[in-house]
Amino acid sequence: MCSFVFTIMLNKLSIKEAHDGLVKKDFTSVELAKACFDSIREKDEQVNAFITITEDKAYQQAELVDKKINSGKEIGLLEGIPIAIKDNILVKDVKATAGSKILANYVAPYNSTVVNKLKKAGAVIIGKTNLDEFAMGGSGETSNFGPTKNPHDLTKVPGGSSSGSAASVAADETVCAIGSDTGGSVRLPASFCGVVGLKPTYGRVSRHGLMAMASSFDAIGPLTKNVSDAALLLETISGIDKFDSTTVDRKFNFTEHLKRDIKGMKIGIPKEYFSKGIDPQVEKQVKEAVKKFELLGAQIVEVSLPMTKYALSSYYILMPAEVSSNMARYDGVRYGYRADSGNLLEMYLKTRREGLGEEVRRRIMLGTYVLSSGYYDAYYKKAQQVRALIKQDLDKVFKLVDVLVAPTSPTVAYGLGEKMDDPLTMYLSDIFTVSANVSGVPAISIPCGKVNDLPVGLQIIGNYFDEAKILNLAYQFENNLK
Numbered sequence: 032m033c034s035f036v037f038t039i040m041l042n043k044l045s046i047k048e049a050h051d052g053l054v055k056k057d058f059t060s061v062e063l064a065k066a067c068f069d070s071i072r073e074k075d076e077q078v079n080a081f082i083t084i085t086e087d088k089a090y091q092q093a094e095l096v097d098k099k100i101n102s103g104k105e106i107g108l109l110e111g112i113p114i115a116i117k118d119n120i121l122v123k124d125v126k127a128t129a130g131s132k133i134l135a136n137y138v139a140p141y142n143s144t145v146v147n148k149l150k151k152a153g154a155v156i157i158g159k160t161n162l163d164e165f166a167m168g169g170s171g172e173t174s175n176f177g178p179t180k181n182p183h184d185l186t187k188v189p190g191g192s193s194s195g196s197a198a199s200v201a202a203d204e205t206v207c208a209i210g211s212d213t214g215g216s217v218r219l220p221a222s223f224c225g226v227v228g229l230k231p232t233y234g235r236v237s238r239h240g241l242m243a244m245a246s247s248f249d250a251i252g253p254l255t256k257n258v259s260d261a262a263l264l265l266e267t268i269s270g271i272d273k274f275d276s277t278t279v280d281r282k283f284n285f286t287e288h289l290k291r292d293i294k295g296m297k298i299g300i301p302k303e304y305f306s307k308g309i310d311p312q313v314e315k316q317v318k319e320a321v322k323k324f325e326l327l328g329a330q331i332v333e334v335s336l337p338m339t340k341y342a343l344s345s346y347y348i349l350m351p352a353e354v355s356s357n358m359a360r361y362d363g364v365r366y367g368y369r370a371d372s373g374n375l376l377e378m379y380l381k382t383r384r385e386g387l388g389e390e391v392r393r394r395i396m397l398g399t400y401v402l403s404s405g406y407y408d409a410y411y412k413k414a415q416q417v418r419a420l421i422k423q424d425l426d427k428v429f430k431l432v433d434v435l436v437a438p439t440s441p442t443v444a445y446g447l448g449e450k451m452d453d454p455l456t457m458y459l460s461d462i463f464t465v466s467a468n469v470s471g472v473p474a475i476s477i478p479c480g481k482v483n484d485l486p487v488g489l490q491i492i493g494n495y496f497d498e499a500k501i502l503n504l505a506y507q508f509e510n511n512l513k
């Protein structure tokens with residue numbers, strides 16, 4: 032086989048396929064990494080999924096794995112597998128910009144827990160992916176390093192904020208990637224780019240070394256080419272961590288449960304997720320997918336989550352409140368960009384004005400407003416109360432059904448620039464994803480069809496720590512029904 036064709040193909044492999052090839056010595060880990068870097072060189076000028084690539088470090092790690100294989104030792108499933116990391120997650124000695132000017136030259140002094148776990152598993156980190164600035168956005172366009180583009184159609188957005196992680200997987204620039212999801216940022220780009228994206232239960236995966244956006248919502252999750260890869264990555268990155276007191280000790284073998292029969296599984300269809308505003312063609316695709324579950328013996332039940340109508344508003348009050356507090360550290364003193372000024376107050380102000388983009392500053396202002404005395408009770412406190420009601424809604428419904436199935440987004444990917452001048456319309460894209468973050472339950476987005484040649488995402492939402500169930504259903508759909 033000519034080597035060009037050979038290298039072009041390796042980057043398309045899933046984790047499992049790549050692992051099998053490494054074990055059989057069909058190719059080396061170095062060749063696998065090279066195939067990804069070649070693909071990046073070929074496509075990324077257009078797609079703009081990467082902010083930093085770590086070629087030398089990647090080859091060093093890949094060589095170690097190749098040596099291990101050649102010495103006849105067994106390797107783990109992730110050993111020697113290329114992975115891309117969202118640029119708000121720290122990788123020691125590598126730049127971590129969060130897509131912001133204020134951190135454009137910031138180099139991470141330590142590894143996030145997730146990255147430590149991936150490194151321990153032998154994964155090959157190939158680079159840091161583009162994102163909406165500090166993960167604030169839904170389209171991948173608020174990055175200081177330019178917008179990421181959708182590999183299915185370069186005139187469309189890839190979805191955000193984990194835009195680069197989703198686009199790099201969709202463009203076969205990497206085998207898999209890691210993103211973060213505060214209000215939908217793993218699932219929405221997964222949906223727009225036609226890949227699998229999983230947001231775990233809050234507390235399943237450590238947030239240590241993830242730049243905090245809204246700490247009570249943030250979750251790190253995998254973006255992959257198929258469901259079993261997502262299960263494997265989740266297994267690898269989850270677990271209790273002394274650096275994140277919200278993590279819990281609930282290890283689980285997700286891969287083992289993927290193939291379970293779904294006969295008798297009760298699937299709830301929340302009627303509020305098929306409301307006005309959803310593109311009728313998207314609705315049709317999702318409903319057709321739902322019908323197919325019946326073929327495997329699952330039972331479809333219509334359910335109601337009446338508090339859903341308040342999810343977006345409560346998210347867009349609570350999230351900026353936490354954002355405003357978390358962003359206080361970027362003041363030009365402790366790290367990152369510092370504007371020139373002879374006066375301390377002026378330096379603070381100028382640093383933030385010059386270093387932070389419009390969307391980030393808007394959220395800091397909104398958050399400061401809803402937390403200020405006089406408005407705290409009317410906004411922040413009220414939204415916290417609504418948050419409790421949204422949780423109660425889900426608690427009730429999960430007594431009736433095993434999982435919920437809904438669209439991930441009301442539309443397919445839209446045009447670049449289309450919603451940039453209208454933040455409220457942009458926020459509406461999060462309507463189906465935020466409830467999982469407001470409540471903390473797990474949810475996955477998997478491709479279920481296309482509208483106008485653009486991917487449609489099917490969302491499966493589970494009860495707390497029920498990732499095994501949503502992965503099981505997702506796997507059955509992907510392998511037996513698609």
Ligand code: GLN
Nearest residue numbers: 166168169213214215216
């Ligand atoms: N699009 C949502 C927002 O702008 C979600 C962001 C995220 O999950 N990081 O807040």
